[in-house]
Amino acid sequence: MAKNGTISASVIKRLPRYYRFLGELMKQEVERISSRELSEMMNLTASQIRQDLNCFGGFGMQGYGYHVRSLHEEIGKILGVDREFGTIIIGAGNLGKAIAMHINFETRGCRLTGIFDVNPRLTGETVGPIAIRHTDEIEQFCKENKPVVAVLCIPKANTQEIADRLVKLGIRAFWNFSHYDLTIEHENIVVENVHLGDSLLTLTYRANNNIAPENSGNGQEDSN
Amino acid sequence: MAKNGTISASVIKRLPRYYRFLGELMKQEVERISSRELSEMMNLTASQIRQDLNCFGGFGMQGYGYHVRSLHEEIGKILGVDREFGTIIIGAGNLGKAIAMHINFETRGCRLTGIFDVNPRLTGETVGPIAIRHTDEIEQFCKENKPVVAVLCIPKANTQEIADRLVKLGIRAFWNFSHYDLTIEHENIVVENVHLGDSLLTLTYRANNNIAPENSGNGQEDSN
């Protein structure tokens, strides 16, 4: 909550969503917006939006609101979308390929530079502009290209082993889609466990017990 | 928190993870486990585990702990894994196919019965055991098969329109992977917006500001 101190996880989770909505507003050539208007668009309270933004600095102006373009830019800086973290995908199965094609890494501070798979039959096949390499080449590749982010799309049995190996090669952020709860003891290494299966289960739970939960609004929920 | 009252979203989000860990313990033929042991495995406090489980009833026994098999079964019931919600995927691009192949719907109370895409070239192609149908067939299919869950893997421009159409056809739960914040005004309809892009952005934010956040432990984070 402090302007310099650590930002709470709840706030951080909302930042990308602010960034998206502001991007949309920019496309629609909206110049200014108040916390009240934005709150209506986003299904939040105006108070929360002001509180969140003030963790990072007073971007608004009384009687005016927020300048859409500047706020978008500021949040972009906070999120680090201007960086170019080298990014590799481990596992070129259905999911690995889908993520390679579906996620716009560039607009999120990442540059996808390599895809790896243990299956030698896939070696050489291309996913978009990138050729699949064999897992044995990871060491060589990392020494040359110094990637920072690794996306894990591999079976759970191999996940911890591969992750430990990647830590030694300088990977500092793991985006883990494997059906396994990855933990890295090392400091300064961050992990995001996605667990799509868990996400589906919470959905079906809510579908079952669907007596319009008064607490969480109207049954919408975000996974982030 | 009340035993009958509404369960908080925070608790619900943890249930699938409990379910997974208990499943693993069963595989390892562990018969009983205490909240303390489980808390060490899962990186939670024992207190939280007991608190969470007690939202649903006293499954444990003093001096003994929890019977792994029974607890697994109970949580399964709560999550509704025994149900068979008919499930369809809309959009058979990379992501739609990957989800069809990668997610075990059966073990999560869902039965995947149809995949649809607007692209007529994909019609007839199979994904696992399921043939892709053209989007025009959705109406007919829903009348005959009464699916309840829809997985949206389509561009954001079409998402709201398709969702509204599906609501009329009886869909009551949306698992939305499109780059769009879906909201359904209807009561008794639940939505889970996944937003993989946002998930990546929170990861890179944490990688940037990576001065070992004392609050959230050691930099591990779950998306659920």
Next chain:
DNA sequence: TATATCCTGTTAATCATTTATCAAACTTTG
């Protein structure tokens, strides 16, 4: 069987997050 140990369910306390409030500051309008 008696004793020491263990562990749950529950209540209380702490901590975190969200919402409400309001003075100060800017914009708009006549």
Next chain:
DNA sequence: CAAAGTTTGATAAATGATTAACAGGATATA
């Protein structure tokens, strides 16, 4: 330019979530 209307940033209040504490009941052991 003055008055009316907005809207922020900051602080306070309210709500929610997590952790701690502990009595009561079960197990394990000798």
